[in-house]
Amino acid sequence: MSSSQSSPTGQIVHSSDQLMTIGAFHAITWTGFALCVIAYSARIYVRLVAFGRLLIDDWLMLVALVMLLATAILGQLVLKYIYTLMEVGNGEYLPGPTFLDDTATGLHAFGAACLLWYIGIWIIKFNFLIFFYRLGGKIREYLIFWWIVLVLTIGCGALSIGIMQFNCLFGPIGVILTTCNELSSFQKTYTFFKISCIVDVITDAFIVCFPVSILWRIRISIRKKVMLSGIFGLVAFTMAVTIVRGSIFGGTFKTIDENNFRAMNVTWIWFWFSVEFTVSFIIACLVSFRALFTQKEHAQDDLEARQYQERKKREEAARPRSPAGNGGLRGRLRNIHDSLLDTCRTLEGADEPEASSLPADAPDPDRVSVDFSHDGSWREGAKSMRENAESVRTVEPAQAK
Numbered sequence: 001m002s003s004s005q006s007s008p009t010g011q012i013v014h015s016s017d018q019l020m021t022i023g024a025f026h027a028i029t030w031t032g033f034a035l036c037v038i039a040y041s042a043r044i045y046v047r048l049v050a051f052g053r054l055l056i057d058d059w060l061m062l063v064a065l066v067m068l069l070a071t072a073i074l075g076q077l078v079l080k081y082i083y084t085l086m087e088v089g090n091g092e093y094l095p096g097p098t099f100l101d102d103t104a105t106g107l108h109a110f111g112a113a114c115l116l117w118y119i120g121i122w123i124i125k126f127n128f129l130i131f132f133y134r135l136g137g138k139i140r141e142y143l144i145f146w147w148i149v150l151v152l153t154i155g156c157g158a159l160s161i162g163i164m165q166f167n168c169l170f171g172p173i174g175v176i177l178t179t180c181n182e183l184s185s186f187q188k189t190y191t192f193f194k195i196s197c198i199v200d201v202i203t204d205a206f207i208v209c210f211p212v213s214i215l216w217r218i219r220i221s222i223r224k225k226v227m228l229s230g231i232f233g234l235v236a237f238t239m240a241v242t243i244v245r246g247s248i249f250g251g252t253f254k255t256i257d258e259n260n261f262r263a264m265n266v267t268w269i270w271f272w273f274s275v276e277f278t279v280s281f282i283i284a285c286l287v288s289f290r291a292l293f294t295q296k297e298h299a300q301d302d303l304e305a306r307q308y309q310e311r312k313k314r315e316e317a318a319r320p321r322s323p324a325g326n327g328g329l330r331g332r333l334r335n336i337h338d339s340l341l342d343t344c345r346t347l348e349g350a351d352e353p354e355a356s357s358l359p360a361d362a363p364d365p366d367r368v369s370v371d372f373s374h375d376g377s378w379r380e381g382a383k384s385m386r387e388n389a390e391s392v393r394t395v396e397p398a399q400a401k
Contacts, residue, residue, distance in 0.1 A: 022083050025271065026076060032278035033072050039285035040065055057130040060123050061284060067120035068277055071113045075270065081106030082266050104173040110266055111169025115161070117273040118196075122157040124280045125203055129153065131287070132210035142213065149206045156199035163192050193269075200242045208235055211287075234283045241276045 020028075040061060047054055081102040087093035129150055136142040165188060168180035179185060 020271075022079055025079060025267070028271075029072050029075055029274055032274065033068060036065060036068060036278055036281045036285075039282045043285045055130075057127045060127045060130070061281070064120045064123045064127070064281060067116045067123070068281060071116050071120075071274065071277070074109045074113050074116075075274070078106045078109040079267070079270070082110065082270070086265055086267060100173050100177075104176070107173075107176055107266075108170055110270065111164075111166070113270065114164065114169065114273070117277055118157070118160050120277055121200070121280055122153070122160075124277075124284050125153050125157075125207060127284050128207050128210075128287070132207070132214075135210070135214055142210075145213075146210070149203075149209075152206060153203045156203050160196040160199055163195060165189055165192060197242050201239050204235065204239050204242070234279065234286070238276060238279050238283060241272060241279060244272060 043061070044054065044058060047058055084093060084095075084099070085103050085106060088095050088099065129146065133143075133146055137146070165180070165185070168176055168185065168189070171180075180189075
């Protein structure tokens with residue numbers, strides 16, 4: 001996995017050049033983590049406002065966030081050892097008396113980070129699967145495909161972890177700097193990373209099929225189409241990052257043969273894993289709003305708008321007048337807060353006591369819809385928020401051309 005002072009053949013094992021300075025690396029890592037915290041906080045706020053509790057996928061994302069934090073802390077503590085290792089391999093730095101101990105610490109931490117990255121990324125995939133299950137779990141064909149993708153995702157995740165070279169990540173430093181620097185070991189490592197990237201991209205592609213299937217069946221506004229297109233573009237970007245991580249174009253790998261005996265630069269691997277984990281996490285938080293995948297009838301939209309305005313007028317009339325100054329500012333802040341709460345409920349569809357559903361047994365091929373009613377997270381109190389509840393909605397599928 002690493003560079004060392006000498007290979008079994010007695011030559012220096014070089015690696016690709018450093019990606020960036022260690023200071024820039026830490027800045028990017030912690031900035032990405034901060035963005036993930038903001039995205040997750042917004043997601044949790046919406047969930048608590050809409051449902052009053054967290055759903056299972058929210059807890060999964062919390063576990064993923066903790067894993068992302070752990071990798072950032074590991075990077076802060078041991079990346080300096082990885083940088084030193086790469087510099088020694090490239091002949092840019094002479095090893096000191098603590099080089100072997102520092103190298104062992106850095107590579108063992110890198111192995112732990114690899115496990116956290118893989119487990120965290122696959123947790124995010126399961127978060128997507130749980131979310132899309134709630135969107136169309138009553139559609140027979142949809143549900144069958146969902147179970148197939150679930151089994152495929154579990155199998156690919158187990159494969160990615162199972163083929164890791166644990167002896168070159170957690171073994172004694174003597175083994176890492178000798179056996180793991182042999183040509184056959186480099187080839188196995190290269191093969192491992194290629195396989196892990198392939199199964200990662202394949203599972204992402206299958207998971208993206210769910211929102212595409214939903215959007216194919218329902219009509220949504222142009223605004224939502226633009227929003228979802230942007231989100232799917234980010235998903236495609238995540239897949240591109242995965243491909244770059246496992247390809248020679250990312251600079252992570254060099255041609256491995258007897259005449260060009262080069263190691264992979266561990267800092268490149270660390271960077272691309274971090275980017276993939278961070279981007280995947282943020283996208284998972286953005287896609288978690290079910291209202292993006294639903295469309296209400298225009299008449300119902302107008303009715304809801306009128307009801308909302310009437311409700312706001314009644315609330316404004318019932319609210320005691322605040323004196324000028326700080327009271328007026330507090331009143332404006334309260335209005336902003338109430339508006340945010342209403343937006344959160346709208347994003348999650350918490351005001352909808354009943355949502356439309358695709359028939360589970362014999363669906364009409366000319367009329368389909370999407371169902372959220374089996375999600376037990378609907379708050380009972382939401383039923384009283386509208387006197388005129390939205391009835392089961394069906395939408396016409398796009399006519400085949």
